Amino acid sequence: MESVTQRFYPVNPDFRNPFSRDRxxxxxxxxxxxxxxxxxVFLNHSGDYFRTRLTHSLEVSQIARTLATHLGLNAELAEAIALAHDLGHTPFGHAGGDELDKVMRKYGYSNGFEHNFQSFRVVTKLEKRYKDFDGLNLTFATLEGILKHSYPYEKPFLKENLKATFQLEFHPSLEAILVDLSDEIAYLSHDIDDGIKYGLIDFDTLRDSALVNRAIIYVEEVEKIGCKDSIFRHRFTSRLxxxxxxxxxxxxxxxHQEIPQCFKYNAAEPLPLTHTKEMEKEIKVLKKILFxxxxxxxxxxxxxxxxxxxxRKLYECFNDETSLLPKDLQKRIQNGxxxxxxxADYIASMTDRYAIALYEELGF
Structure with missing residues (x-):
């Protein structure tokens, strides 16, 4: 990569560092x-308490920034990647993205849909904020983190010049890997919190996880809060x-000693930023229980x-009858x-409520 702070278009410097500007x-x-x-995980209109993609992204960014600060990495870069990592997600969570991928392939588009690339597409093309270019003109370091997360990016979406720019065959920065770990911490904790809040799972079921048991025991024995107390769930989530x-x-x-404020790119092997082996095993058990x-x-x-x-129905409808698309999207098709x-861009941009309203308006 030419420079971690380079952008596709020049910008005038201001009072912020490049990654704060990205954020x-x-x-x-x-x-x-x-x-x-x-x-x-839970439909937005199902209850006011449930996490959404927005609250999830904020929780991921908070955890990532904390970890980056304590590990001597770049907290602003980690924060920017975290805030942008879900911008390309469809309505209805991973189920919506999986279905969009499936129906695109059914229609003969072999690349299908992939949310990392869609997030990249949002910040490089779809967001319209500037007169002279599309997208947000983020730094290459942030863009690479959005694409790769923890692994080389092997999907065939990018043009050859962009593949070379981001050297997709290599592992990403430590900050990007940190965001991936923070993403996992955030969803494990808040999915349990939401699930218990609405009675879809209980602590008795979760006690099969040694990781959960440790958190429960700490809250009960150290904080002296019983499981029937109204704040037990909150204290458990915090402890987890x-x-x-x-x-x-x-x-x-x-x-902290060896690579302070480092961006380590182009690693051929996975970088050693991980949980302990014991914790990885415990997380795997917990994920199985939650699944x-x-x-x-x-x-x-x-x-x-x-x-x-x-x-599925919205995609089939728009693909078969493009006159139902908004005028600006019809113009893009006419332009080639x-x-x-x-x-895919249109459906991925929709909120749950807008997609449902449009689905009903079209008579499905």
């Missing part, structure tokens, strides 16, 4: 605001996050079935852009 551009974007009404964060800090303390008992719960399954049908990409 501000992301926060003020329309796609970031739309995350407020996009599903994380603390356990997971401490594991990363203790397992990677060497970074079986929460994510496949019939109440969630019913909502996701509806969401998938909504995405691929219909399947325009339809």
């Amino acid at each position: 501000d551009r992301i926060i003020h974007s329309s796609y970031f605001r739309r995350l407020e009404y996009k599903t994380q 996050i603390t356990i997971l964060v401490y594991d990363i800090l203790e397992n990677n303390a060497v970074f 079986q008992s929460l994510y496949r719960h019939e109440e969630i399954a019913k909502k996701m079935f509806m969401g998938k049908r909504c995405v 852009e691929k219909t399947h990409r325009i339809c």
Whole structure:
């Protein structure tokens, strides 16, 4: 990569560092605001307490910034990547994205849909904020973190010049890997919190996880709060996050001495920023419990079935009858852009409520 702070278009310097500037551009974007009404796990209109893509992104950025600060990495870069990492997600969570990928392939578009690339597309093309160029003109370091997360990016979406720019065959920066770890910490903790709040899972089921048991025992024995207390769930969630964060800090303390404020790019092997082996095993057990008992719960399954049908029907409708698309999107097709990409951009940009309203308006 030519320079971690380089952008595709020149900018005049101001009072912010380059990654703080990225963060501000992301926060003020329309796609970031739309995350407020996009599903994380539970449909947005199901209850006021549930996390959305917006609150999830804020929680990820808070954890990532804390970890980066304590590990001597660049906190502003980690924060910017975290805030942008879900901008390309469709309505209805991963179920919506999986369905959009499936229906695009059914229509013969072999690349399908991939949310990392869609997030990259949002910040490089779809967000309209400047007269002279499309996108937000973020630094290359932030863009690479949005694309790669923790691994080389092997999907065939990018043009050859961009593949070379971001050297996609290599692993990303430590800050990007840190965001991936923070993403996992955030969703594990808040999915449990939301699931228990609405009675979709309980602590008795979760006690099969040694990780959960440790957090429960701490709250009960150290904080002296019983499981029937109204604040127990909140204290448990806080303790679970603390356990997971401490594991990363203790397992990677060497970074603070060896590579302060470092961006380490173009690594052929995975960089050693990880949980301990023991914690990785415990996380795997917890994920299995959540998959079986929460994510496949019939109440969630019913909502996701509806969401998938909504995405599928909207795509088929717009792909077959482009006159139903907004005028600016019709113009892009007339100017030579691929219909399947325009339809995917439009559906991925929708909030849950807008997609449902449009689905009903079209008579499905």
